Amino acid sequence: MKSITERWSAATLADLPVIAQALLAQLPAGAVVGLDGPMGVGKTTLVQAMAQALNISERVNSPTFNLLHDYTSGTRPVLHVDLYRLGPEDSARVADELFDWMDSYPDGLTLIEWAEYGLAENNPWLAPALTHQVALHCNAQDVRELTLYDLKLFADAG
Ligand SMILES: Nc1ncnc2c1ncn2[C@@H]1O[C@H](COP(=O)(O)OP(=O)(O)O)[C@@H](O)[C@H]1O
Ligand SMILES: [Mg+2]
Numbered sequence: 001m002k003s004i005t006e007r008w009s010a011a012t013l014a015d016l017p018v019i020a021q022a023l024l025a026q027l028p029a030g031a032v033v034g035l036d037g038p039m040g041v042g043k044t045t046l047v048q049a050m051a052q053a054l055n056i057s058e059r060v061n062s063p064t065f066n067l068l069h070d071y072t073s074g075t076r077p078v079l080h081v082d083l084y085r086l087g088p089e090d091s092a093r094v095a096d097e098l099f100d101w102m103d104s105y106p107d108g109l110t111l112i113e114w115a116e117y118g119l120a121e122n123n124p125w126l127a128p129a130l131t132h133q134v135a136l137h138c139n140a141q142d143v144r145e146l147t148l149y150d151l152k153l154f155a156d157a158g
Contacts (some may be wrong), residue, residue, distance in 0.1 A: 002133065002149045010144040012040060013045070020049035023134070026148055029107035032129045034115030037136030042144050043113045046136070047080050050111065054078065060065075062113070068097050068107075077108035083117035091118070095125045102129070 005026055008019045023046075027033060035043040044062050051060045056074035062082050063069035067090065071078045079101050084092060095118075102110065112118070115133075116128025133149040 002151050003153050005132075005150045005153075007148070008146045010042070010146065011142075016046065016049040017053065020046065020053040023146070023148060024053055024109075026049060027109060027132060029076075029109075030102065031131050032103065032112065032132050033100070033132040033134055034112050035134050035136065036128075037138075041136040041138055043136060045083075046134070046146070047111050047113075048080075050109075051078060051080075068101070068109075070101060072105075079100040079105070079108060079110040081110065081112040083112065083114040086114070086117045091123060093127055094118075095120040097106050098126075099131070139141045 006022070008022065010016055010019055024075035035046060038041060048060045051071060051074065054076050056071045056078065058071055058073060060071065060080060063080055064082065064085060067083060067086060068079060068081045071080065079098070083094070083096060098110065102108065112126070115126060115130060118124070131152050133151060135147045135149065137145045139145055
């Protein structure tokens with residue numbers, strides 16, 4: 001069951017630092033967050049804003065080659081994953097690396113672009129791990145709308 005936790009609007013890049021702080025406040029230790037939305041909507045930019053809010057000193061780019069990149073210089077460890085280029089032969093390695101990282105950093109934060117590629121019907125290896133979703137959408141006025149969903153709210157209570 002998924003439930004809306006909070007919603008924000010970003011008219012410009014200048015709105016992102018405050019949104020990143022508010023979003024981080026909603027994400028508990030060990031959260032695994034799928035960032036969903038089309039190419040260019042601002043998924044990587046949001047990860048960069050969250051990294052800045054956590055005082056991560058390294059430059060954050062899309063982990064295009066390895067598909068995963070972690071940042072441990074800030075106030076919370078972050079694993080940034082981008083599954084856009086995930087091939088069928090990669091999913092076992094990526095799943096291993098992701099779950100190993102979560103074991104090593106139980107208070108870490110995992111942020112996953114194109115999480116839907118880990119949720120294919122025939123191999124939804126990511127499904128049990130995902131705790132939250134941030135849906136990004138660019139409206140007709142060119143305002144980015146971000147909606148946070150908690151994916152475990154009711155599952156855990158039951
Ligand atoms: N909130 C925002 N307001 C204005 N421009 C934004 C915002 N978020 C992202 N952008 C711009 O959109 C472009 C694509 O963003 P990016 O984060 O690479 O998208 P994605 O990772 O979803 O493909 C970048 O040039 C970025 O500066
Ligand atoms: Mg991206």
